[in-house]
Amino acid sequence: MLKPAVALNHFRTAWRNVVRQVSRSRAALIAIAFGVVAMILAAGFIDWNLRFGRDNTILSQLGHLQVMRPGFTEYGRADPYGYLLPEMKPAEKAALEGLPGYRVSAPRLLISGLASSGDTTLSFIGEGVDPAAESSLSAALRFPQGRNLQTGDHKAAIVGQGLALNLGVRVGDTLVLISNTGNGGISAVEAEVVGLFESITKAYDDAALRIPIDLARELMRTEGEHLRLVLLDKTENVPVADRQLRAALPSDRYEVVPWWQLADFYNKTEALFSKQVGFIYLVISIIIVLAITNTMTMMVMERISEIGTMMALGTRQRDIRIMFLLEGTILGGLGALIGIVAGVLLALLISAIGIPMPPGPIMSWPYEAGILLTADNILTAAGVALLTTVLASAYPAWKASRQEIVNALRARI
Structure with missing residues (x-):
């Protein structure tokens, strides 16, 4: 193991060599910094889109947690009356409201049937919701026309844009909703379209509508609810809240499902994007390795006489290797630092301007994307750049240490 004084001397020598080889060092620093910037921007862009999709999914449809009867996800749609939630006991409500970061919870009653306006009748899926909680639970819903459900709404409905277009309804029109009841009969209610x-x-917007839960219960001629959605202040609190709520609620009466188990498209998109980021990192790492290997090899070739002189004066092969590895490490560290500063500034600038994006494969409206800066992405980019630089310096360092003293002293650049 090197003594501190010896290690410091090696570092000073390596630093002087990096500073002295201005043109070579500059080329290496540009390559490393470019790689770090590219990794920060690519990973940040993908993470921004994933965060956008996650938050919109949670705040328009799923909530953070859903409490339901066991087996509801498999059989509840086929037997909606057999999977109504039991009334929560005071201790169970207290456990739910005591979750870390708890904001609000609200019931959902799933409905389906026929929606009629004038001469047009179409099938629909829908939800009976608590209007008082919708401003929080459905904060990500966009309303091209009208508004969301509000406290005091009873015979009101909000309709998906695609379903409204097919039905030919606008804000202020009246819909007739028809559904089967639990005893095999038919029930109907009227609702005014408010948004x-x-x-x-x-696909959800093309088939869905929402009405106040009291009106949904009137339509289905039942009491109760299928789901209780829970919204937290931060998505990062979901794993802890999920475990805590599962432990607090009896498993024979309740099943707790976190949002990611219900977001199939998001999960597949995240898996795809993760592989894309990994491939981008691989390509950039190869570019850095090639650039640093070339730079360090040229440094060795230009300094053969110097290496021969050092070895003639008693410098060991190990010290030669350490010197060149330290030069690579210094280049990697400086390049990573420059890349981090440039990448963060570029990310902030791009996010301020916005990246116009077309509608995604499941969306109907365009949006402006940005670059999400996270400590993980920044540290990963810097770590990859530094590691690949050190690895790329290994062969030139070995080559430098294997020079024959006599031949090295004869060399002329």
Whole structure:
């Protein structure tokens, strides 16, 4: 192991060599910094889109947690009356409201049937919701026309933009909703359209509507709810809240499902994007390795006489290797630092301007993207650049240490 004084001397020598080789060092620093900037921007862009999709999914459809009857996700749609939630006991409500970061919870009653306006009748899926909680639970819904449900609404409805277009309804029109009841009969209610909404999922907007839960219960001629949605202050609190709520609620009465188990499209998109980021990192790492290997090799070739002189004066092969590895490490560290500063500034600038994006594969509206800066992405980019630079310096360092003293002293650049 090197003594501190010896290590410091090696570092000073390596630093002087990096500063002395201005043109070579500059080329290496540009390559490393460019790689770090590219990794920060690429990962940040993908993370921004994933965060955008995650938040819109949570705040328009799923909430952070859903409490339901066991087996509801598999069989509840086929037997909606058999999977109504039991009334929560005071201790169970207290456990739910005591979750870390708890904001609000609200019931949902799933409905389906026929929606009629004039001569047009179409099938629909829908939800009975608590209007008082919708401003929080459905904060990501867009309303091209009208508004969301509000406290005091009873015979009101918000309709997905695609379904409204197919029905030919606008804000202020009246819909007749028809559904089967639990005893096999038919029930109907009227609702005034107060808003047309767009969520992140166009297929949902083409078939869905929402009405106050009291009106939904009247339509289905039942009491109760299928789901209880829970919204937290931060998505990062979901794993802890999920474990805590599962432990507090009896498993024979309740099943707790976190949002990611219900967001199939998001999960597949995240897996795809993660592989893309990994491939981008691989390509950039190869570029850095090639650039640094070339730079360090040229440094060795230009300094053969110097290496021969050092070895003739008693410098060991190990010290030669350490010197060149330190030069690579210094280049990697400086390049990573420059890349971090440039990448962060570029990310902030790009996010301030915005990146116009067309509608995604499941969306109906365009949006402006940005670059999400996270400590993980920045440190990963810097770490990859530094590691690849050190690895790329290994061969030139070995080559420098294997020079024959006599031949090295004869060399002329």
